[in-house]
Amino acid sequence: MNKEYPGYVELHEKGELVKKVDSLYEMMQSCHLCPRRCGVARLKGEVGYCRAGAEVEISSFHHHMGEEPPISGWSGSGTIFFTHCSLRCVFCQNFPISQLGHGNKVSISRLAEIMLILQKKGCHNINLVTPTHFAPHVVAAVHIAVRQGLRIPLVYNCGGYEEILTLQLLKGVIDIYMPDIKYGENAQAKKYSNAPDYFDVAKKSVQEMHRQVGDLKLSPDNIAQRGLLIRHLILPHDLATSEKVLYFIKNEISPATYISIMSQYFPAYKAVDVEELQRKITNNEYRKILRLTQELHLEKGWRQS
Numbered sequence: 001m002n003k004e005y006p007g008y009v010e011l012h013e014k015g016e017l018v019k020k021v022d023s024l025y026e027m028m029q030s031c032h033l034c035p036r037r038c039g040v041a042r043l044k045g046e047v048g049y050c051r052a053g054a055e056v057e058i059s060s061f062h063h064h065m066g067e068e069p070p071i072s073g074w075s076g077s078g079t080i081f082f083t084h085c086s087l088r089c090v091f092c093q094n095f096p097i098s099q100l101g102h103g104n105k106v107s108i109s110r111l112a113e114i115m116l117i118l119q120k121k122g123c124h125n126i127n128l129v130t131p132t133h134f135a136p137h138v139v140a141a142v143h144i145a146v147r148q149g150l151r152i153p154l155v156y157n158c159g160g161y162e163e164i165l166t167l168q169l170l171k172g173v174i175d176i177y178m179p180d181i182k183y184g185e186n187a188q189a190k191k192y193s194n195a196p197d198y199f200d201v202a203k204k205s206v207q208e209m210h211r212q213v214g215d216l217k218l219s220p221d222n223i224a225q226r227g228l229l230i231r232h233l234i235l236p237h238d239l240a241t242s243e244k245v246l247y248f249i250k251n252e253i254s255p256a257t258y259i260s261i262m263s264q265y266f267p268a269y270k271a272v273d274v275e276e277l278q279r280k281i282t283n284n285e286y287r288k289i290l291r292l293t294q295e296l297h298l299e300k301g302w303r304q305s
Contacts, residue, residue: 006153007172007226012146020169021143024136028054033166034086034132035201048133050086051101056137057083059096059103061114063123068260068302070216070224071125071155071178078118078152079127080111082134087159088194089182091235091271098130099269108137112144119152124223125176127155135166139173153225161195162205167212176216177209178229184244192239192277203248206230216258216300228253229301233262234289236281242289250296259301261289 011017027033028042040046047053063076071077081094083103096102106114115126131138142150153175160179181202183189189198209228216227230253232245249257263286271277290303 005151006175008142008146008154009151011172012143017139017143017146017173020173021136021140023169024139024166027166027169028136032163033135034163035161035195035197036086037163050084050133052084052133055105056108056111056134056141057101057103057105058111058114059083061118063118063121064127067127068229068258070218070222071127071176071229073124073221073223075122075124077125077127077155078115078121078123079129079157080114080118080131081129082131084133085130085159086133087161089159089269090192090274091265091268091277093264093266093268094130095269108140109144111137111141112148112150115141115145115150116148119150123152125153125155126150127157127178129157130159131156132158132162132166135170139170142173155224156209160202160205161193161198162201162208164204164208167205167208171212175213175226176224176229177206177213177227178231179206179209180231180233181206181245181248182233182240184241184248188239188241192274199244203252206253210253210257215254215256227258229258229260231260231262233265234281234286235265235277236279236285237276238285239276243292246289246292246296246298250298255297256300257298259293259298261286261293261301261303263304 030039031042031048036049038049040048059081061080064079065072067077085098155176156174157178190196213227
């Protein structure tokens with residue numbers, strides 16, 4: 001086999017991909033695909049905490065040029081935006097999709113077709129945005145698409161709040177994990193995302209991701225092929241407790257981790273009503289975190305001006 005093939009090709013050839021589909025759908029019977037473990041019978045049409053039911057829903061798909069350089073490259077990332085989310089971030093910049101449920105139900109065969117369309121457009125990867133609550137549908141679509149020639153890496157673009165069992169079932173299917181680590185303390189996560197165990201969960205989740213795929217590996221022309229890329233959004237007043245996030249990455253993941261330190265926070269959605277979130281971050285707040293990355297020798301990744 002060509003070693004450049006994504007991992008799901010080998011799983012398919014060994015007959016293991018379809019087994020993963022079955023196991024993931026089994027998790028939906030009393031849903032525990034995410035750490036909420038709300039236990040609803042989604043296959044019978046019940047709606048979970050994430051507000052997702054039995055059928056996969058997407059908001060849009062397109063070739064995206066605005067991701068990190070090795071993800072977008074020169075030909076774009078084949079981005080699929082999934083509707084709904086298991087977090088409740090008051091500052092979510094995609095709130096019409098994640099919180100208000102803007103999107104449409106599609107069949108598994110249509111989702112597979114979309115993946116193939118994006119590959120045909122020349123995209124470097126399939127970028128699955130907020131996919132956790134639809135993980136069974138995603139893998140089922142890959143199982144269809146791989147038989148029709150899908151051969152580009154899968155990017156798991158998620159909020160970092162992940163169920164370990166789900167991640168373990170995704171081993172070998174996902175080539176590139178691109179999680180957020182939103183907070184370095186649980187108190188802020190509880191207040192702003194209704195996830196009182198966020199950092200505890202995210203640490204274990206990202207460690208599992210790194211065990212599966214390792215540090216980010218680039219092709220000779222600097223396109224991501226496999227590995228971990230972590231995103232961290234700086235919040236005003238250091239509400240993300242960024243120092244703890246960076247120390248965790250340095251000490252418990254890898255000092256060679258690629259990190260995207262993001263400065264584009266603005267008061268979206270309900271943040272306009274939260275006093276401490278009603279402004280953008282300052283240059284000094286951003287530079288402080290950049291200095292810390294230098295001090296910790298976390299040198300790989302991207303910074304915004």
